[in-house]
Amino acid sequence: MRFFEFEARRIVEQAGIPVTSYGFCTTPDEAREAAAEIGGPTVVKSQVLTGGRMKAGGVKFADTPDEAAAHAEEILKLEINGHMPRGVLVDPKAEVKQEYYAGVVWDGTAKKPLMLFSDMGGIDIEQVAEEHPDHVGRGHISNLDPVFDFQAKEVIAATGVTGSQLNRATPILARLAELFRDGDMLLAEINPLAELTDGRFVALDAHMEMEDEATGRQAELLREKLGIAEDDTRDTYVPSEFERRVKAIDAADHRGVIQGKDHNFDGNLGLVIGAGGGSLTLTDAVRSQGGKPANYSEIGGNPSVAKACGLAKEVLQKDGVEKIAVMMSIVSNTRVDIVARGVIKACLELGRDPSEAIAVFRIPGAWEDEGARILDHYGVEYYDRSVSLWDAAGRAVEKVQGAS
Amino acid sequence: MSDAASAGDSIFIEIEMSDAVASDPELATKLQEVCPVSIFKATDSGPEIVVSQLDECVLCELCVEAAPQGGIEIIKKYG
Amino acid sequence: MSVLLTPETTFIVQGITGREAVNLTRECLDYGSRVVGGVTPGRKGREVHGVPVFDTVGQAVEHHGSQIDGSVVTVPPAFTKDAVIEALDNGIKLVVIVTERIPRGDVAEMVEYADRQGARIIGPNCLGLIAPGICKMGGIGGPAKDAEKAYEPGVVGVMSRSGGMTTEISSTLTAAGLGVSTAISIGGDAIIGSTYAELMPFFEADEQTEAIVIYSEPGGRMEAQLAEWVRENDSRLPIVAFMAGKFMDDEEMQGMSFGHAGTIVEGKEDSATEKIARLEEAGIRVVERIDEIPEAVREGVSK
Ligand code: SF4
Numbered sequence: 001m002r003f004f005e006f007e008a009r010r011i012v013e014q015a016g017i018p019v020t021s022y023g024f025c026t027t028p029d030e031a032r033e034a035a036a037e038i039g040g041p042t043v044v045k046s047q048v049l050t051g052g053r054m055k056a057g058g059v060k061f062a063d064t065p066d067e068a069a070a071h072a073e074e075i076l077k078l079e080i081n082g083h084m085p086r087g088v089l090v091d092p093k094a095e096v097k098q099e100y101y102a103g104v105v106w107d108g109t110a111k112k113p114l115m116l117f118s119d120m121g122g123i124d125i126e127q128v129a130e131e132h133p134d135h136v137g138r139g140h141i142s143n144l145d146p147v148f149d150f151q152a153k154e155v156i157a158a159t160g161v162t163g164s165q166l167n168r169a170t171p172i173l174a175r176l177a178e179l180f181r182d183g184d185m186l187l188a189e190i191n192p193l194a195e196l197t198d199g200r201f202v203a204l205d206a207h208m209e210m211e212d213e214a215t216g217r218q219a220e221l222l223r224e225k226l227g228i229a230e231d232d233t234r235d236t237y238v239p240s241e242f243e244r245r246v247k248a249i250d251a252a253d254h255r256g257v258i259q260g261k262d263h264n265f266d267g268n269l270g271l272v273i274g275a276g277g278g279s280l281t282l283t284d285a286v287r288s289q290g291g292k293p294a295n296y297s298e299i300g301g302n303p304s305v306a307k308a309c310g311l312a313k314e315v316l317q318k319d320g321v322e323k324i325a326v327m328m329s330i331v332s333n334t335r336v337d338i339v340a341r342g343v344i345k346a347c348l349e350l351g352r353d354p355s356e357a358i359a360v361f362r363i364p365g366a367w368e369d370e371g372a373r374i375l376d377h378y379g380v381e382y383y384d385r386s387v388s389l390w391d392a393a394g395r396a397v398e399k400v401q402g403a404s
Numbered sequence: 405m406s407d408a409a410s411a412g413d414s415i416f417i418e419i420e421m422s423d424a425v426a427s428d429p430e431l432a433t434k435l436q437e438v439c440p441v442s443i444f445k446a447t448d449s450g451p452e453i454v455v456s457q458l459d460e461c462v463l464c465e466l467c468v469e470a471a472p473q474g475g476i477e478i479i480k481k482y483g
Numbered sequence: 484m485s486v487l488l489t490p491e492t493t494f495i496v497q498g499i500t501g502r503e504a505v506n507l508t509r510e511c512l513d514y515g516s517r518v519v520g521g522v523t524p525g526r527k528g529r530e531v532h533g534v535p536v537f538d539t540v541g542q543a544v545e546h547h548g549s550q551i552d553g554s555v556v557t558v559p560p561a562f563t564k565d566a567v568i569e570a571l572d573n574g575i576k577l578v579v580i581v582t583e584r585i586p587r588g589d590v591a592e593m594v595e596y597a598d599r600q601g602a603r604i605i606g607p608n609c610l611g612l613i614a615p616g617i618c619k620m621g622g623i624g625g626p627a628k629d630a631e632k633a634y635e636p637g638v639v640g641v642m643s644r645s646g647g648m649t650t651e652i653s654s655t656l657t658a659a660g661l662g663v664s665t666a667i668s669i670g671g672d673a674i675i676g677s678t679y680a681e682l683m684p685f686f687e688a689d690e691q692t693e694a695i696v697i698y699s700e701p702g703g704r705m706e707a708q709l710a711e712w713v714r715e716n717d718s719r720l721p722i723v724a725f726m727a728g729k730f731m732d733d734e735e736m737q738g739m740s741f742g743h744a745g746t747i748v749e750g751k752e753d754s755a756t757e758k759i760a761r762l763e764e765a766g767i768r769v770v771e772r773i774d775e776i777p778e779a780v781r782e783g784v785s786k
Pocket of ligand 1: 418
């Protein structure tokens, strides 16, 4: 789950990291008030969950409260990369002496959070890491022990930073590491972390992302401290009609799991496939042999007949679909006969002859003999484990191409 | 045999109950309990087959075991 | 011999009274595995297929009368960390975590804890491991007779990020007459207890194993880590890799399941194409099809 800048700053602030006295506003009047309170020049920043807002005109400087209000009015109406802003942030225009970067991410190899620091802030850390590796300091923290300030100090000192700058930045990076761990974050970065002309360090912009799996146990932070509503999931992905319908079928019944995706798929071969690894392998096998999948799907966890039927029906009814291929890697939990019933039922309910609509049925494993009997009754050829995933996909491609 | 089920429109599975089973309210409760996919509904006059659920039958035979020998038969319409 | 498991391996099932755990227990017992107890808090005194159920891991160990080797953990995500640490504190050295959707921080904590105790975690989000003819620990391969059909004892060590594909690949090896020494479903999460590279030394030390087959997917640095391991260690084992998810490389597919966090640390090594290149650079044979694996293994072994 991604956070808006104003929320990320609140998170940072609550962790004891200094920020400028910003105001989050949803109307031009609020922006005027906020700017008046700040006094002096301000920056008005669009609050969107996408990058590139500077380029798009989502960040503007104002000398007076009226100017801030005018900018806010414009920015509130400005769509950036298909996103409308949640509001604007009015921030004092800081007198910056130097910009730094402070971040914490997961290192999957070490299986520990990794602190990152750079004295080249304000730009993408990935770019700094590539072009100026000596300007990036790194250091792991334990998942079990407390975060010690000296660990942050070592990371910062590695970039050559010393003096009062080192002493001011150290607790900031250490607190950021703590909040990363305590808040189940996938990413916590302050960029830029600014050293002001008066020597103070403040977080000028912050990015945070929380792991979706943890949003349940982080309810206190999300609901009480940030006031984020439960249904405000921040999904930036807009599901297609097909995807929404498959999701609804899946939710209607707790037995088994089905998933369907058709983002960027528009072929003539419908895929009713599973499970996780099998689906990836089969989608590749279809495409490598010149086939055009109409969708991606996953069946797993022994779904009910109704669920398998629902998925197959949705796939069969997709625009351009001529036939479906029903294929899985060897199953031990999901039952072959139950899936067979589901897909045949789907064909019959749509008035299709299963032997014509089902290009291939290749699911070896649990209850395969029973499955084969059902398929045989409807004239659908059954492929067991002696037909490889690759060959099954190839035959499906052949059949659908022969049909068109 | 009662034809309570055969009037349904299931595709794959049919269940036949003997008259004794079909009119046994006590057994009905038991069948409703054992069937993992809710194919039996207990009524005051005996078990009723929920036709819309028939095709979900997982062939576990728990119902067959719960009933007196030969009282319930699972019929696979696919031969 | 085999890897991590022996005919004497004893294990418990934590969360044994759950629906999937009951099946898994039955399957393991039928296969001949020594399931010596189960734990579900509040259910002490029950039995699951003859296996006694306890409230705590400590009670299970006490009842068994000596050290228990392993645990299969099937409890819900919110309780997994506690269950795993309970097992580790009771001297268990091999923990298979079946549970999915555990927050990453919890996984990392459990793994670090296990490291300190000299214990090993397999998973989470995995089906466990099997040494054909010796022991099956977890749902891997399904019911005993299905597992026997797909997994025959042999010379190939299998490691897979997909539980189902572990069986598909092993079945292919079995059909080709090569068989499997030990197959490990290592789990599909971003952070897992044991990666390919971390398990390699075990296979290396196992006389029965003559080759390794891995199943890989996009995301993470696990394949790059294996490539590094191969370069740094003069392994006697030829490795054959299969990489799924090449279609995700397409420009228009990007961003669909990749987060920002991983890409900073891991550079641009996440995609299938990049991973294939990295594996091949290290001398690992990458095949395009599962059915090419047996031939590639034979060629590797005869070199
Ligand atoms: S066999 Fe099992 S699933 Fe089928 S009706 Fe009987 S109890 Fe229900």
